[in-house]
Ligand SMILES: *[C@@H]1O[C@H](CO)[C@@H](O)[C@H](O)[C@H]1NC(C)=O
Ligand SMILES: *[C@@H]1O[C@H](CO)[C@@H](O)[C@H](O)[C@H]1NC(C)=O
């Protein structure tokens with residue numbers, strides 16, 4: 005009886021060892037035949053819907069603290085972008101003292117038209133990180149956009165770039181005046197290029213334009229994309245372009261969204277555009293992104309599975325040479341994918357936090373896996389190219405019922421006798437903080453309503469023997485391993 009039992013245990017241990025996924029940590033950035041991405045000081049950014057930006061910064065207590073928590077990790081404030089559909093509904097009004105002026109029938113609605121005053125730019129200027137401001141092209145009022153751009157440039161020492169229009173592929177269906185003579189990728193590109201030169205020369209700054217800003221990812225090469233746009237640009241236009249940007253909302257179910265192979269496949273659509281931008285010596289960014297378009301899906305976007313998506317997605321975008329990824333935040337109080345709101349934290353904030361903790365103060369990133377399975381492993385490196393941290397991700401879906409499986413990850417090539425790690429976990433992939441199931445990272449959570457960190461910071465320790473350590477991750481969990 006006992007004998008059989010221990011045989012079973014032994015058998016289980018063998019199965020587990022056989023099924024372990026093994027990764028070799030390179031001893032320096034550049035080594036081992038892997039691909040390496042250079043790291044921006046803060047690759048994880050936040051996008052704020054144009055009309056809602058003042059509300060986030062004046063009337064939502066969590067905003068400053070949620071951003072400050074990441075600054076505490078990286079040493080720099082996260083980059084932000086202000087824009088979205090309502091940037092093409094907004095007109096500058098130099099005479100208003102208000103940040104924004106609009107009326108809506110219901111507080112959950114976005115305005116169909118609005119104005120903003122110079123104080124909008126002053127508020128943006130107060131932010132201590134870099135800011136991209138999205139201005140209107142749809143209304144075809146270039147004089148008004150030039151006036152707004154001049155205020156942005158004169159007020160904002162933190163201004164990184166200006167967008168001229170948001171998701172222009174939808175302009176025709178939205179009935180925007182600029183489409184009156186017909187609208188296609190070609191006419192949009194000509195319009196973008198003329199506006200880039202007009203606005204750039206009016207504010208007398210180059211490079212200043214974040215170009216592109218489409219969301220549609222159909223076609224190969226993309227029908228509305230950086231490669232398509234670059235092919236239409238002469239040297240003068242290119243001198244004004246600071247960055248090329250695209251938007252992305254992968255959508256799907258929690259299971260498909262958080263799947264590591266799904267994330268990798270989704271991002272390969274952008275490889276051609278990223279390469280095209282880098283060939284021009286310009287960064288490529290995701291100017292606006294989140295889990296599911298239109299503010300998110302109630303059954304998907306607020307879950308811990310979406311937090312794991314956020315984490316893995318932003319690491320894969322960064323690994324793909326997307327310099328910065330701005331996660332979109334829409335109408336306060338009507339936003340399923342938001343990382344925080346007035347009253348509650350969204351689980352995805354934890355994914356952004358774990359990714360930021362892993363990348364903080366790093367100079368290079370590599371992925372050790374090929375993106376074809378559910379199991380991911382990344383390594384960040386410091387400025388002297390030494391391994392800094394590893395991040396392991398088990399993207400097997402755990403619904404919360406039945407047995408939670410686990411997966412062993414073996415890391416080889418580690419130095420020292422032991423390593424510390426912080427775990428990103430929750431009761432299941434369906435856990436939601438607003439339903440009382442708080443995720444934790446290293447044992448800590450974020451407080452509803454103010455985003456302060458709570459709980460005792462907890463590291464787990466793994467033994468390193470022969471340069472090798474084994475980590476066990478339950479389905480729907482991630483682990484940040486501190487290699488220094
Ligand atoms: C701040 O939020 C509260 C609660 O939703 C709202 O009633 C109030 O109008 C907001 N104030 C401003 C200035 O947006
Ligand atoms: C380059 O393109 C811009 C925008 O279309 C145009 O205004 C400018 O005249 C062009 N310059 C040259 C030298 O062709």
Ligand SMILES: *[C@@H]1O[C@H](CO)[C@@H](O)[C@H](O)[C@H]1NC(C)=O
Nearest residue numbers: 039040041042282323324325
């Ligand atoms: C990212 O760019 C670097 C050059 O900076 C290149 O070596 C690397 O292969 C690129 N990564 C990918 C995934 O293409």
